[in-house]
Amino acid sequence: MSDGSQMPALDVVALREEFPILKRDAYGKRLVYLDNAASAQKPRAVIDAIKIAMEHSYANVHRGLHLLSNETTAAYENARETAARFLNAASSDEIIFTSGGTDAMNLVANAMGVDEIGQGDEVILSVMEHHSNIVPWHFLRERKGAVVKWLDVSDDGEIDLGAYEKLFTDRTKIVAITHMSNVLGAPTPVKELTRIAHEHGAKIFIDGCQGAVHGGVDVQNIDCDFYAITGHKLYGPSGIGVLYGKKSVMNSLPPFKGGGEMIDLVTTETVTYNDTPHRFEAGTPPILEAIGLGAALNWMSEKGVDAIAAHEANLRDAALDALSKLNFVRVFGRASNKAPIIAFNVDGAHPHDVSTILDRTGVAVRAGHHCAQPLMERLGVTATSRASFGVYNTFDDIEALIKGLHKTHEMLS
Ligand SMILES: Cc1ncc(COP(=O)(O)O)c(C=O)c1O
Numbered sequence: 001m002s003d004g005s006q007m008p009a010l011d012v013v014a015l016r017e018e019f020p021i022l023k024r025d026a027y028g029k030r031l032v033y034l035d036n037a038a039s040a041q042k043p044r045a046v047i048d049a050i051k052i053a054m055e056h057s058y059a060n061v062h063r064g065l066h067l068l069s070n071e072t073t074a075a076y077e078n079a080r081e082t083a084a085r086f087l088n089a090a091s092s093d094e095i096i097f098t099s100g101g102t103d104a105m106n107l108v109a110n111a112m113g114v115d116e117i118g119q120g121d122e123v124i125l126s127v128m129e130h131h132s133n134i135v136p137w138h139f140l141r142e143r144k145g146a147v148v149k150w151l152d153v154s155d156d157g158e159i160d161l162g163a164y165e166k167l168f169t170d171r172t173k174i175v176a177i178t179h180m181s182n183v184l185g186a187p188t189p190v191k192e193l194t195r196i197a198h199e200h201g202a203k204i205f206i207d208g209c210q211g212a213v214h215g216g217v218d219v220q221n222i223d224c225d226f227y228a229i230t231g232h233k234l235y236g237p238s239g240i241g242v243l244y245g246k247k248s249v250m251n252s253l254p255p256f257k258g259g260g261e262m263i264d265l266v267t268t269e270t271v272t273y274n275d276t277p278h279r280f281e282a283g284t285p286p287i288l289e290a291i292g293l294g295a296a297l298n299w300m301s302e303k304g305v306d307a308i309a310a311h312e313a314n315l316r317d318a319a320l321d322a323l324s325k326l327n328f329v330r331v332f333g334r335a336s337n338k339a340p341i342i343a344f345n346v347d348g349a350h351p352h353d354v355s356t357i358l359d360r361t362g363v364a365v366r367a368g369h370h371c372a373q374p375l376m377e378r379l380g381v382t383a384t385s386r387a388s389f390g391v392y393n394t395f396d397d398i399e400a401l402i403k404g405l406h407k408t409h410e411m412l413s
Contacts, residue, residue: 037233045298090247190222206226259282
């Protein structure tokens with residue numbers, strides 16, 4: 001995250017006009033949408049890109065020899081180029097479209113599980129992973145006898161690199177770790193984590209579903225083997241994500257799903273496979289969603305990922321400051337470079353009740369375990385509320401949250 005001091009300011013008032021949904025109300029009150037870490041709203045540019053494709057230029061991709069198929073294929077492949085630029089991949093061949101973050105993680109775990117991870121082989125995870133980056137590895141533990149080793153984090157979500165390095169043995173095959181906690185907002189030192197993994201001969205998968213939303217990503221600079229993003233948190237559609245995978249690594253892995261498009265030759269006796277990325281994109285892909293994701297990534301790049309991060313850093317500071325003045329609120333995670341993802345609890349109140357009362361004031365926040373039960377256990381809670389800010393949020397939204405929390409406290413205490 002940027003410190004917000006030297007970036008050109010975003011015109012957030014004008015930018016909000018680009019999001020049709022922000023014009024609607026919630027129970028007759030101004031909608032204050034603070035559930036962006038779950039899913040972000042969509043700008044007109046994304047809505048239009050999908051609408052234009054559906055109305056004007058839609059057919060299946062790669063297979064047709066007619067005008068509409070060729071146009072759709074060009075738009076789909078264009079989105080792949082856009083994603084490659086967004087992540088600074090060396091080649092668009094390293095961009096595999098998936099149905100989202102969860103799909104990307106299942107792809108990597110399943111493909112690695114065929115030959116590379118067997119009985120007694122080790123996988124390192126942090127305790128602040130999203131379930132989507134835990135359960136596929138548990139599958140390998142249950143089905144292949146792999147060993148899952150856990151990296152602890154500080155209360156703020158920070159990683160001790162010394163403790164991390166001690167987890168490696170000559171059986172360590174892969175580290176699967178988040179770029180940013182979806183609960184604590186803490187970023188992880190991905191470049192260092194990658195260097196250490198590679199020094200020990202292990203691969204590294206980085207879950208960028210939150211990290212890529214709040215700052216620029218350069219996969220070549222990080223040097224990771226795999227990096228996943230998901231469209232619906234990046235102001236794009238749901239049902240689409242990207243797995244970045246180094247070309248040499250991906251071409252050495254067996255495919256995860258079988259079907260059309262991923263093959264080279266199929267006979268009654270045998271099958272050979274296409275190269276990456278097509279090797280991992282069996283069947284008709286999420287065409288419209290990929291086009292929408294391309295529009296979203298272009299939109300973010302036009303606004304400037306640094307300018308977005310700077311605006312969000314200002315929101316984070318203001319929100320943390322305002323929350324620290326409420327003596328009935330406990331905030332989880334105060335890493336100095338955290339994203340504007342703020343988990344909190346109100347004394348004596350269940351997060352579900354907090355969320356329900358806030359909702360009636362027009363403020364949408366998330367409550368629950370956030371698909372991060374090992375982290376909940378580490379923090380000694382079963383659930384929290386979570387306010388997460390996006391590019392269109394304002395200081396007025398923070399004021400509405402604080403006002404709503406006063407009301408919640410009055411009602412529940
Ligand atoms: C850190 C993190 N990883 C993975 C996911 C799952 O992504 P998707 O919803 O695209 O499957 C999420 C979604 O909440 C997340 O926050």
